[in-house]
Every structure is written in C-alpha cells, then in structure tokens.
Amino acid sequence: MARIVGAVTTSHIPAIGRAIAKNLQDDPYWQPFFGGFARVHEWLAQVKPDVAVVAYNDHGLNFFLDKMPTFAIGAAAEYRNADEGWGIPTLTPFRGIPDLSWHLIESLVAAEFDVTTCQEMLVDHGFSLPMALLWPGGGDWPVRVVPVSVNTVQHPLPTPARCWKLGRALGRALAAYDEDLSVVVIGTGGLSHQLDGKRAGFINKAFDEMCMERIVGDPESLTRYTIPQLVEQAGAQGVELVNWIVARGMLEGEVARVHANYHIPISNTAAGLMVLEPRR
Ligand code: DHB
C-alpha cells in the first residue's frame, strides 16, 4: 500500500521564486522565511518519500474564469511550470505517476467526488514554489507528483468541510493502493492575505496562529467555518487555507507536530510552514 509519511503545509508566494533565482535566501528580508525550511529538508532526508500528492490552487494559469473546476486531479506523465509575469524562471518539469493518479481519481469518483481529470495540466507557483522550497537545487525532482487543484479563485468555492472530506477520501484511496510507496502530502497557500480591494494588505496573525494550532490537534473545528467567514478572518486569498485542510485530511487521526515556522510579511502574505507526522 501507499504509506503517508507526513504532511508539509506551506505558503506559495510568487516573490519566493524570484528570491530563489537571485539567491537571496540569506538576505535579512528572506532569511526568517527560508531558514524555516532547513528542518523540513532534514525531515525529508529521513522519510525519503517516493511521491508527493500536492493540494494547491491554480491562479488562472491552467484554469481560467471561463472554466473553473472545483476539484481537478492531474493524471499526466509530466507537468510543466508556466507561471507568467512573476519573474519566476522555468523549472525542470515535474514527473507524474499516472497509475496512482488514476487510482485516486477512480476512488474519488466512487466516493461521489465528481472531479475533473487532467491528462494535460500546467502548474503555477501554487504548486511549483513549494516543490522548489522542499527540494532546492533546481535539478531533477526526487519525487513523482499528483497535483490536486482546489478552486480558491472563482466563487462559489468548496467549503472547508468539503475540502476536509476530499482529503479524507484521498487518504483512504492512498491506503488502498497496491504498490509499496511512501507519500508526502503537501498543502500550499495561505496563511492570511488579501491582494486587492479595500482590505489589500490585510493580515490576521491571531487567526493564523489559531489555525496552525488547530490543524494539529483539532482540524475538524476549522471545517465549521463558511467561506465568507474565512474571507473575513483570513482575507480574500487567505481562503487558500482550504488546501492545508485537504492535506491534513489525508492524514488519519492523531498527528505529531514535527516543525512550524511563521513569518510576517513575505510580500503581502503571512507565511506559514508546518510538518506533521501521523502518530502510529
Ligand atoms: C501573493 C500571495 C499569493 O498566494 C499569490 O498567489 C500571489 C501573490 C503575494 O503575497 O504577493
């Protein structure tokens, strides 16, 4: 079976891509952010995942407002990064694992999640930058990937409760997979931020800290928020927290907090990072 070794949740701000390209990791502005990843690299070196299942949101790159799937799963052999306009260099393409993708899609549809299946899929900074943060160096990626795209862009958005159930269904599907694989699950985006409108620049540290605490010990309490409540508390783009909820949902039961980092601001965003491990 596929065994989940743990979850990493992280913000995915485009400016990170430029900072990596310009080697600014030790710059005073960036160090408190990049410094948080040293522990993640150690942990990944211990658990050595074969596969990453990544819950993220597309920002209008692969899916635009004209056609916006609520949930979409990649089933491609390869995913290319094609961000536009952020100054992020093109990255080495990510290798897919179509057999696992199709297994997950079949399990989800059988569990009444009517997902969009993508045999071709471009990925943007919501996917690629967390990968570059976890596996720096820009060479070949040591994991094969399954992108799970959640609509956080075009309302109506899926509720946190629905995202939790999607995560639980993905977790069960992974546990039922025949091949012996170790899997890291990743949730990207957040924490609080709002990029436009009257509240542009809005950050809510108290809410973020509460979410980082609850995601460990009481994740289901986060599923009681409605989307309007999340927008109010976390900002219009802070709703990307739902990707963390999908990732946490994939871990069964109790988890241990291996690592956490929180830093304000990176660009317009409160940057959060966590590593969680299932307690067996
Ligand atoms: C920023 C954050 C995001 O999550 C995003 O998708 C784009 C920009 C920012 O803070 O600049």
Ligand code: FE
């Ligand atoms: Fe984003």
